[in-house]
Amino acid sequence: RAPRTATSVASSCTARRRHPKPPRHRAFSHTAQSADSSNRAFQVMPTLVDGLALLAAAILGYQVLSFAQLLYRTIIRPAKNPRKYGKWAVVTGATDGIGKAMAFELARRGCSVMLISRSADKLAAVKAELSEKYPNVEVACEAVEFSSLTETRRSQVAEVLDKLEVGVLVNNVGMSYPFCQWFHELSDSEVSNLLSINIDSTTWMTRAVLPGMLRRKSGAVVNLSSAAAQSPLPLLAQVKRRPDADADADDGDDAPLLPAFTAS
Numbered sequence: 001r002a003p004r005t006a007t008s009v010a011s012s013c014t015a016r017r018r019h020p021k022p023p024r025h026r027a028f029s030h031t032a033q034s035a036d037s038s039n040r041a042f043q044v045m046p047t048l049v050d051g052l053a054l055l056a057a058a059i060l061g062y063q064v065l066s067f068a069q070l071l072y073r074t075i076i077r078p079a080k081n082p083r084k085y086g087k088w089a090v091v092t093g094a095t096d097g098i099g100k101a102m103a104f105e106l107a108r109r110g111c112s113v114m115l116i117s118r119s120a121d122k123l124a125a126v127k128a129e130l131s132e133k134y135p136n137v138e139v140a141c142e143a144v145e146f147s148s149l150t151e152t153r154r155s156q157v158a159e160v161l162d163k164l165e166v167g168v169l170v171n172n173v174g175m176s177y178p179f180c181q182w183f184h185e186l187s188d189s190e191v192s193n194l195l196s197i198n199i200d201s202t203t204w205m206t207r208a209v210l211p212g213m214l215r216r217k218s219g220a221v222v223n224l225s226s227a228a229a230q231s232p233l234p235l236l237a238q239v240k241r242r243p244d245a246d247a248d249a250d251d252g253d254d255a256p257l258l259p260a261f262t263a264s
Contacts, residue, residue, distance in 0.1 A: 083110045085220050086167020086213075088138075090114040092146075092205060093173030095122035098224060102170050104130060111168065112138035114161070116205075118145045140164075146173055146201040147193045158208040165216070166209045171202040172224045 082089060089111040093099035103113050107130055115130075117123050123141040130139050144157060175197045177190070186194075206221055213219030 081109065082106055082168045082220070084167070085218050086216065087165040088112045088114055089168040089170065090116065090161065090164075090166055090205070090209060091170040091172060092116045092144075092201060094141075095119060095126050099170070099172040100126060102172060102222075104133070106168065106170075107134040107137045107139070110137070112164075113140075114164065114166075115139065115141040116144050116157075117141075117173070118143060118147075146197045149196065149200065149204060154204050154208070157205075161208050162212055164212075166212055167218060168220050168222065169205060169209045170222045170224065171205055173201050174198045174224070174226065176226065 089103075089106040091099050091103045091106070091113060094103045094113075094115040095117040099117075103115060103126070107113050113130065115123050115126055120141075120143040123143060127139050127141050130137070142157060142160060144153065175194060177186075202223055209219070209221075
């Protein structure tokens with residue numbers, strides 16, 4: 001092997017300076033950075049899981065509270081005393097079905113009852129039946145044809161009701177089609193009757209009792225509608241307008257003074 005000369009040694013040193021070896025700690029540096037990234041990822045994961053767990057717990061809690069509230073309102077909560085709103089309860093469409101049942105229930109709870117319907121004979125029969133079952137309760141009746149309620153008749157009804165301490169109004173009177181039809185197949189008279197009986201009656205009866213309730217700062221209005229009108233039914237389009245109108249009327253009532261309810 002030939003001995004290294006000064007020239008070869010200088011050339012070797014120059015080459016080393018031009019191409020220095022990478023430091024040994026660089027590999028360790030890459031390994032440390034990867035470890036740090038992994039640690040940060042593991043730190044983020046528990047935070048994300050905790051957030052999702054809190055969200056799920058909040059949704060579940062809301063559902064449980066909603067169910068508990070529904071259970072309390074429908075089963076657990078004691079029934080309200082309608083007598084505390086006022087002496088008299090007014091029920092429209094009171095000679096048959098739900099209206100008649102409401103009248104008897106209100107009388108059972110101690111309310112004097114004003115029966116309103118279009119048939120004087122049926123009113124007299126229900127009044128006699130109600131008075132016989134609850135002799136300590138006052139019963140009055142008023143024959144009203146809501147399909148042709150004139151301004152004069154409205155004023156007369158309002159005058160009669162204004163003399164009573166009306167605490168509860170049950171807007172029950174209503175009608176539907178004789179059979180299902182498309183909206184364009186209804187006659188003008190059928191549409192007019194549906195509007196007058198299902199919507200106008202609620203509006204005018206509420207206006208008739210509202211002044212007295214506001215004076216006493218006490219009262220409740222219960223608007224009844226058909227369950228068939230709660231879903232989109234093209235063959236009962238005009239009937240569907242009743243609960244919509246009732247909901248709008250309830251939203252517009254003076255809520256701090258008068259509780260209003262829409263039941264189906």
